Amino acid sequence: MGVAVGVGFAIVHAFAARSEWAHAADPVTQEKKRDFAPLLTAYQATCRSANIKMPQHRAVAGRIQVPSRWTILAVLFVARAAFAFQFGSVGAVAPQLRQSLGASLADIGILVGIYFAPGVLLAFPAGTIGHRYGDKATVLAALLAMLTGELLMTSSASWSVQIAGRLIAGTGGILLSVLMTKMVADWFAGREIATAMAIFVNSWPVGIAISLMLLPWIGARFGLPAVNLAVAGWIMIGFGLMAFFYRAPEAVVSVGGEPGSVTSEMVYAVIAASSIWCLYNLGLVMIFSFGPTMLRRARLVHGCSWINDQHRPLAHGAFGSLRRLAR
Template identity: 25%
Template sequence: MDEKLYPQRWIILAVLFVVLCILQFSVILTPGIATIIMPEYGFTPAQFGIICNMPFLAGVLFGILSGSLGDRYGTKIVMLIGLIIFVAGAFWRVFATDFISLCISSLVMGFALATLNSNSTKVIRLWFPGKAMGPAMGVYVCGACIGASVALKMGPSFAKSADAFLACAYAAVATLLIWFFLFRNHPDGEKSEEESSLQQIKSVLKEKNVWLISIMIFFVFGCSTTAQTYMNAGLAEYGSGNIEFASTISAVSAIFVAIGSIIMPAIIAKFKKLRPVMLMLCIAQFIVLCLVFILPFGIPTLILMFFMGLFLGGMLAMGKAIPALLPNINPRDLGAVGGVQSTFQNIGAWCVAGYIIAPICQVLIPGNVYFGIYVGAGICALLAGLTVMLLPEMPTSLDAKIKMEEMGNTAANQNT
């Protein structure tokens, strides 16, 4: 059955793009000011990683709930509440003076990102059904990449961390206004009236594949946030203190992720089966990340960052699109499924870098910490690919899935 395309879908996609861009800017600006905030507060790499990824803890705590509430009450109102909390956290962080206050204010800031991550797959599927979903998801993910790129490039230019956080606070207010005035729920509705939020969550948690895609996205975002968190600091050290060039490479790498998030889904859609393609993508990412701090700093680093961004963009875009490609998932439950996946996504983003990889590397290879961190990020990519192989085979685009379902229904009707 054909689903109607509404002309205002482009406004919705633009709003999602801009909002995610600003939210990601606010999160990644902390890694962007690594060379400022670490000596300013005397943080170790592990402490720094914890603060950088605290916003993702909000997704751990509220990802499932916000996705289910989005199904129940509509994305606009739920996201609006998240953005109000985000603004409060952003201004609180400006005046944070120690490790604890930075952690808590960063956590509060994460509510909006948690809500958006939980509901984005559902919203994009509604506004961009069929084969349009893959490219639309790529554009959406591109917003995060652009935000990260700006943050990584601008970060070293601030005089002190408070100035950077104040810029985030102003951007937070702009985000709230953009969402309030421009976002609209889908004309055909996106609320689920059939069952309560709790029943919906219980229903999707019974699906084994929901758990598998959630574990997969845990590793994808563990890889992504680990690489981004320590990119400026690691490249600055590897480049003998050349912070300007290091931040430029970091910023350009985020642009490469944006490019990958758009073109890789289109390339992947040309294949019939998703699992082997995702596995090869993750293996390639593992190899690239292991080489970043082995090959000479400079042009080889830039080339590696190009491929890292290309592969990571594909992993992120397809990883977020997989819930809509899986068999036996009711489209009305995509918010709840997205909430579960978002929770695991945020667990990976929150704990892998600061609580697992960095502490291990500080103990095992204290003289070459950033090399170890990037190898750890590569292992996460490899584990993501192996997890995908545990899923049932699925098509590479929503359009292909719809055609397969139509063919199956036709065959079933002919046999009756």
């Protein structure tokens, strides 16, 4: 009797633990619960007769607490914003990098652009990689690659190390960007997909904006290594959220309709959309990559002009006083 109850306890406990992560409104999950109801009722009666305490699971108003698809979207938003935060980190501290590395503006441009160089090779097979090893596992590996590249850049001020770190981090960033778009589509296919995609896409400018506002201050106050550590910290937060909160949907909702052949109109539409997206990102990258250096230079020039125009008599008087004291 005790052995039977123990085995039943293990089976039901395992099923209940698995069910904690299921959607309350998912038809597949509801069907599983209905099929399991007689076994659960019999098990509860056996436990009561044997004075065995039932396992308690988190529940609110009779419903198991589960992460909603909006919670999953928030996790994906933070993790992808880490990707944008890392990409924008070089442009944000470009003036400090030029002084530290002895680099020119062209060198800074290389350091910015080489982040996306792995995309030439990984953009197409990224989906296949995710399908083979799992979306979550691949994204976690991508975040680890981003973290490794950032820590490598922290370890040395050598130009070759900086290039290697950006390449490694960019490899992870490309995998993350491609697969996370699919993850959002899996969770929201057929229900509020436009809203979800609009929120998700905005993680890119949000991450870049935060890097432009925060990282220059960190670099001026604590130095460039602190900038790399700040980027690494955000990546670690994204890794933790993905590892502990993300899960794949129980059943991917398929969109109805028969697959059709690729037409010339479809090809033209894809080319037009991708060209617009390419030009938009090109202008955006140019602004935040070289904007900080341009603004800093403009501020210095404006300051010198202001001194020359407004305070030339004061400057002449001060230098005259110094010459008289020297005599």
